[in-house]
Amino acid sequence: MTFNPGDVLTVDFPGVTGVKRRPAVALSSATYHVTRPDLIVGLITTQTTALGTTDYVLQDWAEAGLRVASVFRSFIVTLPPSANLVLIGHLSERDWRSVRACVKLALVDLDDPSDTLDSL
DSSP states (O other): OOTTTTEEEEEEEETTTTTEEEEEOOOHHHHHTTOOOOOEEEEEEEESSSSOOOOEEEESTTTTTTTTOEEEEEEEEEEEEGGTTTTEEEEEEEHHHHHHHHHHHHHOTTEEEESSGGOO
């Protein structure tokens, strides 16, 4: 099955204490998938406290197929197709825009030579 950016899935997510079934949002592009079967995803959690600058409280979580209020967290991993990927919904346009902004903020700006570890 193919997934589109902004799709909300349940996945077998690797963690410190082992693999856990949890929701995630698809982040990888069609260009990436031309040569790779893996899926790049970001974590969705119900932990709404201690939010960081690259976290986003989803506004339309029910529309996205989630059962409770949730937060996108810029914890990004690449999962193989064997990670039991199941589509449950899609982010609204406003949530997808905000998630993209969080991911952009979390990752290095390849166009900005001053975006280095020294600048932290």
